[in-house]
Amino acid sequence: MAAGKGTRMKSALPKVLHRLGGRALLSHVLQRAVELSARQAVVITGHGAEVVEAALAGSPMDLPLQCVRQEPQLGTGHAVQQALPQLQDDGVTLVLSGDVPLTETATLQALLALCDGRQLALLTLALPEPSGYGRIVRAAPGGPVLAIVEHKDASAAERAITEIYSGIMALPTRLLRNWLGRLDNKNAQGEYYLTDIVKFAVADGVSVAAHQITDAAQVAGVNSPVQLAELERSFQLRQAQALMDQGTRLADPARFDLRGRLSCGSDVEIDVNCIFEGEVSLGDGVRVGANCVIANARIEAGALIHPFTHIDGEQLGVQVGAGALVGPFARLRPGAQLGADVHIGNFVEVKNATLGRGAKANHLAYLGDATVGERVNFGAGSITANYDGANKHRTVIEADVHVGSNCVLVAPVTLGAGGTIGGGSTITKDTPVGALSVARGKQVSVANWTRPLKKPKP
Numbered sequence: 001m002a003a004g005k006g007t008r009m010k011s012a013l014p015k016v017l018h019r020l021g022g023r024a025l026l027s028h029v030l031q032r033a034v035e036l037s038a039r040q041a042v043v044i045t046g047h048g049a050e051v052v053e054a055a056l057a058g059s060p061m062d063l064p065l066q067c068v069r070q071e072p073q074l075g076t077g078h079a080v081q082q083a084l085p086q087l088q089d090d091g092v093t094l095v096l097s098g099d100v101p102l103t104e105t106a107t108l109q110a111l112l113a114l115c116d117g118r119q120l121a122l123l124t125l126a127l128p129e130p131s132g133y134g135r136i137v138r139a140a141p142g143g144p145v146l147a148i149v150e151h152k153d154a155s156a157a158e159r160a161i162t163e164i165y166s167g168i169m170a171l172p173t174r175l176l177r178n179w180l181g182r183l184d185n186k187n188a189q190g191e192y193y194l195t196d197i198v199k200f201a202v203a204d205g206v207s208v209a210a211h212q213i214t215d216a217a218q219v220a221g222v223n224s225p226v227q228l229a230e231l232e233r234s235f236q237l238r239q240a241q242a243l244m245d246q247g248t249r250l251a252d253p254a255r256f257d258l259r260g261r262l263s264c265g266s267d268v269e270i271d272v273n274c275i276f277e278g279e280v281s282l283g284d285g286v287r288v289g290a291n292c293v294i295a296n297a298r299i300e301a302g303a304l305i306h307p308f309t310h311i312d313g314e315q316l317g318v319q320v321g322a323g324a325l326v327g328p329f330a331r332l333r334p335g336a337q338l339g340a341d342v343h344i345g346n347f348v349e350v351k352n353a354t355l356g357r358g359a360k361a362n363h364l365a366y367l368g369d370a371t372v373g374e375r376v377n378f379g380a381g382s383i384t385a386n387y388d389g390a391n392k393h394r395t396v397i398e399a400d401v402h403v404g405s406n407c408v409l410v411a412p413v414t415l416g417a418g419g420t421i422g423g424g425s426t427i428t429k430d431t432p433v434g435a436l437s438v439a440r441g442k443q444v445s446v447a448n449w450t451r452p453l454k455k456p457k458p
């Protein structure tokens with residue numbers, strides 16, 4: 001179900017598209033269906049349907065998926081009615097909410113096992129503050145479930161019940177179809193309540209089982225930015241714990257954010273306030289300093305990423321070789337490929353450039369569209385001028401070249417192996433192997449130069 005409005009988000013974006021851990025709430029829910037090997041998923045859209053459907057089309061999931069529209073929104077029972085034409089009677093239907101992202105697959109497996117293809121299984125929870133939720137009415141404490149009564153329809157005695165319906169149920173589709181056909185909207189909210197089917201099950205002699213869990217985060221919905229932030233933290237903490245269980249050392253699991261997938265070798269250390277996005281892998285012994293943002297990158301064994309480094313490989317990826325040193329305050333952009341033992345220092349930007357083993361650019365430099373050989377030393381303030389205003393060109397710096405400070409290498413240009421480029425040079429032509437190349441105004445000294453004197457005050 002993803003048709004609700006989400007008024008309290010106070011956002012133009014449909015609620016189920018707000019992000020948790022870097023992906024839409026709805027995509028977390030659909031991921032559960034993938035993990036359960038569901039035959040198909042049917043998404044019920046309504047508010048912002050076009051936007052939700054476009055988002056789903058734009059990020060395909062690993063299962064057959066269709067959308068049905070619920071317009072107008074007349075309640076949860078009415079919502080599921082819209083999906084019926086897409087459902088097959090020999091199956092089991094699992095009803096999930098698009099705004100409840102943290103249900104664990106194992107919990108849903110247990111619910112489906114309880115349903116067993118023949119009965120109605122409800123996921124429930126005891127809450128100290130059950131106000132607002134549907135209450136589980138039983139014949140006696142722990143006895144058979146008789147009904148779910150919505151808060152607004154509940155008597156004082158029913159409101160005292162603390163066991164609530166989570167919004168998640170599993171049941172045979174043929175029974176769902178039958179019961180949905182019998183719903184009415186004669187209740188406090190004038191809505192077609194999905195929860196009314198419990199009464200029909202009892203009347204038809206179909207048993208109703210409750211799977212009661214204790215972890216409230218698993219059934220918590222997102223209705224407001226505050227709730228979204230709370231669930232984000234609990235999601236992040238869970239991911240942090242999983243990494244620590246594998247041996248990764250996080251300086252503070254409360255200051256760790258993973259918005260994608262992170263794989264870590266052994267003895268990896270991550271300091272506070274780091275954000276990982278997309279696909280990132282950290283090899284054995286990698287250390288990441290505080291306040292780094294690392295996306296779509298492979299960092300090989302023993303590399304050291306100093307604080308405040310920003311790495312984003314986007315589509316092309318970034319690779320940092322074994323034992324390399326990067327940062328502080330370095331920026332690695334798509335296509336940066338650093339070989340083993342490369343050093344990239346502060347305020348150095350690397351884009352679409354390959355650096356051979358042991359190459360160094362330690363201060364204030366730009367290497368874009370470049371091939372840099374082994375052991376090259378790239379001086380402070382030097383840059384590749386790779387863009388002529390219309391096209392990008394490549395700079396090739398062969399092995400063992402020493403580029404002095406404040407040089408401009410105007411691409412396309414090749415610096416021959418072992419050459420030295422004098423500081424302050426603007427290099428526009430290829431330089432020979434082994435030569436010292438200097439391209440700047442010759443130094444002139446004027447002897448006995450007298451500086452102008454200040455005029456006396458009138």
Ligand code: UD1
Binds near residue numbers: 002078079132134135
């Ligand atoms: C529902 C349950 C209540 C349960 C609670 C758990 C009903 C009648 N009540 O409450 O017993 O304790 O969830 O959170 O089912 N939606 C639609 N179309 C609609 C109405 C809702 O798609 O016409 C979607 C919403 O977007 C949301 C989900 O259904 O994802 C639940 O709706 P919501 O209004 O949050 O739940 P309640 O009806 O208050």
Ligand code: CA
């Ligand atoms: Ca409602």
